[in-house]
Amino acid sequence: MALTATLVLLCCTGGIGAVLFTDDEPDQSALFRAFGCGREGPVRADDIDFRIGPYGPEQLGNAAVIINVGAEMSVSPRGWVIAVATAMQESTLRNLGHLGSRNDHDSVGLFQQRPSQGWGTPEQLQDPAYSSRKFYDKLLTVDGWETMTLTAAAQRVQVSAFPDAYAKHEPLATRIVNVLTDGAARAVVGPDGLRCAGDGEIAASGWTRPVPGNVGSGFRTNSRPGHNGVDIAQPKGVLIRAASAGRVIVSRCDPDQFGRLDCNVDGSPRKGGCGWFVDILHADQVITRYCHMVSRPDVAEGDQVDAGQVIGKVGSSGNSSGPHLHYEVHVGGDRSSHGAVDPVPFMRERGAPLGESG
Incomplete structure (x- = not known):
């Protein structure tokens, strides 16, 4: 099978980085060698012309919005991973309108938030930036959200009828954040911005070293x-x-x-x-x-x-x-x-x- 190559430009603070991907998705071993430990953004959705797993440019563009809103609100990259994984479960990263007979509630948007539950108007919740901000607003009220399981943190925000559904999206959400942000899911927030996690620190991926040495x-x-x-x-x-x-x-x-x-x-x-x-x-x-x-x-x-x-x-x-x-x-x-x-x-x-x- 012939390989097709795509040059992807990731626009981040400090310049633009170019990564050559083959086929529709980057080779993962090369991806993790190439990416570092994060840039704050902004992530430009217009530059996304590739796929990651089942998610195409439109969906990854919505993920970019989620990440950018989190960065603007000074939410750590762990929150970006949680938010992206939540939207993967709720809407497959699509900005859904009301689904009518296929939806027995009034849920709309990336996070399937409900106007009747006080999240906002239907028009507001169809704005990916607005709905992302509302998600983070609620997440930041959850004590210990950065170290608890992703599914527990997401459930505290969403109060879903399927509380264990979020966990399966964590690995791919981590990968999406890494690709779009030059490895921010491998980072922690320091005084001068993002940096690689060190001993005893929990990376945005939710992982840490069990012992030093x-x-x-x-x-x-x-x-x-x-x-x-x-x-x-x-x-x-x-x-x-x-x-x-x-x-x-x-x-x-x-x-x-x-x-x-x-x-x-x-x-x-x-x-x-x-x-x-x-x-x-x-x-x-x-x-x-x-x-x-x-x-x-x-x-x-x-x-x-x-x-x-x-x-x-x-x-x-x-x-x-x-x-x-x-x-x-x-x-x-x-x-x-x-x-x-x-x-x-x-x-x-x-x-x-x-x-x-x-």
């Missing part, structure tokens, strides 16, 4: 082909934080190869198992795993956790030769080795890069 043993190396995560050495007792908001699906002591549950003592390379460990289920069926904790985790199965919340402390329980965090990322909701992916590029693309050894 550099990766020692990597993912499925030649010497350890069965190593389904990465190891980050830290002293005992260093706090381990949830890499993103989600629900704890496992929190227990992993038995060794003999079935013994002796996680309250230091392990060794001769032992099996993860020791004390936690699995967290995030949006889009992503699972993160945190192994070798020093003691029983601070969270229990079924707990909802925020990004950056302390879930335990570094230790050396299980199959371990010294204190460190063994960190895994699984996709597709698959907790087995078949679902494991390399955490280093995964976290880098979300603006929460693990310290990579040289």
Whole structure:
């Protein structure tokens, strides 16, 4: 199949950047290498002549309006991701009029806001900038919205009959924000504007590093082909934080190869198992795993956790030769080795890069 090329100009503060995309959608590995950690805008909808997933120029133009309004209101880029994902669910990023018999309420616009509920007049709510501003006005009244799950924050604004529907849009909303803003979903807001997220900070994508430090043993190396995560050495007792908001699906002591549950003592390379460990289920069926904790985790199965919340402390329980965090990322909701992916590029693309050894 022949490739078609599109030169996309992203107009941002500090100049115009050009990125060459092939076919209808940019190659994602090249995209994340090319983009940085955000520009404040404005994002010019007139420059958009490409697609991202199922969304074409008209829909991405509406996403640009949502982002620009958020920037004008000094809402952090995390809010842009939440707003774009909400509009994806409510209207597929289309500025819908009243749908008549297909809509049993008076909902209109990008966010399907209702005049009868005090959001504004039908004419006002069909103005994407007005409806975006109303969304952000309500979002900013929600305590802790920047660290809670996207679906929880969106639901507090929308009060939808389908409160769990927003979560599935978070990865693509993050990608849309990154493409339109030179990587703002990988950023935090500093005194001088947007910058890349650092240790302990939560990027606009909703992700953060679980512990500081550099990766020692990597993912499925030649010497350890069965190593389904990465190891980050830290002293005992260093706090381990949830890499993103989600629900704890496992929190227990992993038995060794003999079935013994002796996680309250230091392990060794001769032992099996993860020791004390936690699995967290995030949006889009992503699972993160945190192994070798020093003691029983601070969270229990079924707990909802925020990004950056302390879930335990570094230790050396299980199959371990010294204190460190063994960190895994699984996709597709698959907790087995078949679902494991390399955490280093995964976290880098979300603006929460693990310290990579040289």
